[in-house]
Amino acid sequence: MKPGSTTAACAALIRRDLTLVWRRRGDAVNPILFALIVVALFPLALGPEPEQLRRIAAGVVFVAILLAGLLALDTLFRGDYEDGSLEQLVLSPHPLSFCSHARSSCTGSPPHCR
Amino acid sequence: MTPTPDRTRARHDHPALLEARGLAFARNDEPIFGPLDFALHPGEVVLIEGDNGSGKTTLLRVLSGLLAPTSGEIRLNDEPLTLARLSPQVALLAHQGGLKFELGAIENLRFAAGLHGVRSGISPATALAGVGLDGYADVPVRQLSAGQKKRVALARVLLAPVGLWLLDEPYANLDLDGIKLVNRLLENHANRGGAALITSHGAYAYTSGTPRRIPLRPASSAIDVRGTA
Numbered sequence: 070m071k072p073g074s075t076t077a078a079c080a081a082l083i084r085r086d087l088t089l090v091w092r093r094r095g096d097a098v099n100p101i102l103f104a105l106i107v108v109a110l111f112p113l114a115l116g117p118e119p120e121q122l123r124r125i126a127a128g129v130v131f132v133a134i135l136l137a138g139l140l141a142l143d144t145l146f147r148g149d150y151e152d153g154s155l156e157q158l159v160l161s162p163h164p165l166s167f168c169s170h171a172r173s174s175c176t177g178s179p180p181h182c183r
Numbered sequence: 184m185t186p187t188p189d190r191t192r193a194r195h196d197h198p199a200l201l202e203a204r205g206l207a208f209a210r211n212d213e214p215i216f217g218p219l220d221f222a223l224h225p226g227e228v229v230l231i232e233g234d235n236g237s238g239k240t241t242l243l244r245v246l247s248g249l250l251a252p253t254s255g256e257i258r259l260n261d262e263p264l265t266l267a268r269l270s271p272q273v274a275l276l277a278h279q280g281g282l283k284f285e286l287g288a289i290e291n292l293r294f295a296a297g298l299h300g301v302r303s304g305i306s307p308a309t310a311l312a313g314v315g316l317d318g319y320a321d322v323p324v325r326q327l328s329a330g331q332k333k334r335v336a337l338a339r340v341l342l343a344p345v346g347l348w349l350l351d352e353p354y355a356n357l358d359l360d361g362i363k364l365v366n367r368l369l370e371n372h373a374n375r376g377g378a379a380l381i382t383s384h385g386a387y388a389y390t391s392g393t394p395r396r397i398p399l400r401p402a403s404s405a406i407d408v409r410g411t412a
Contacts, residue, residue: 078298082297085283085290089283153279154282156247156275157275158298160249160266160274161270161299162300
């Protein structure tokens with residue numbers, strides 16, 4: 070009657086989340102498409118001067134990625150809350166912070182929609 | 184709904200696994216249940232009976248440490264209940280089964296096994312077979328019926344290496360075989376020294392042996408709801 074290790078729990082959580090991203094890959098590409106569209110719209114709006122575009126390129130890309138991340142942020146824990154998985158996570162015999170870190174490292178890095 | 188005679192008096196020398204003292208919960212000053220006093224001992228199945236809206240689900244959420252009671256105290260092995268003390272010992276079956284619909288039944292169970300650990304002598308595959316879902320291992324939970332989803336959630340409870348089961352409406356959505364299955368699982372769990380608190384609105388009941396019953400009524404009309412001797 071021994072609970073599994075926290076490492077095993079985090080591994081299980083990350084594996085589950087990556088599987089879910091893959092199963093819902095249609096949702097997961099949404100933020101990526103959004104970021105691409107934002108980046109593509111800037112030259113259309115500002116005109117095609119290479120010098121100007123080169124100066125703003127890095128900033129535009131960062132802001133677009135940040136905005137795309139914002140799209141996924143809202144759904145970070147919502148799915149788990151609604152289907153009761155969050156209760157199970159809270160009642161798992163592991164520190165909640167470990168779980169949520171595993172969770173957000175998985176949800177955060179690739180823009181991820183759940 | 185008269186409380187049945189208490190057959191577990193002999194076990195009362197040991198501290199109760201879970202004990203509620205004057206437990207009450209109110210939401211926005213509106214009493215939901217209580218005050219309740221009861222004790223749950225190892226090897227015991229206790230049925231919480233009440234109509235829709237009588238606070239059964241809320242009571243289980245309070246007992247599982249997910250909600251703080253408005254007044255009263257919960258003791259676990261004679262110590263105040265905290266999530267850290269409770270979580271290695273409890274399996275909760277809630278209305279939302281805690282299953283991912285995109286994953287197969289077996290994938291859900293493997294995840295639960297990684298998260299909570301596994302009872303010795305059982306594996307995700309045997310737990311699934313144990314709830315009568317042999318052959319459904321790779322079917323996404325989304326495609327299962329409500330009763331089959333309930334069975335997968337029950338398999339998750341069965342898999343967890345814990346002594347305390349808190350089951351909210353374990354009979355809901357199940358067919359006759361399923362109801363017998365739940366009773367059998369509860370009986371086996373009690374026989375190996377586990378304890379279970381289950382809720383039901385009374386349409387079905389745990390029939391093996393004579394489970395102790397705690398009637399739950401809206402707090403405003405509460406009469407004596409003491410379930411213990």
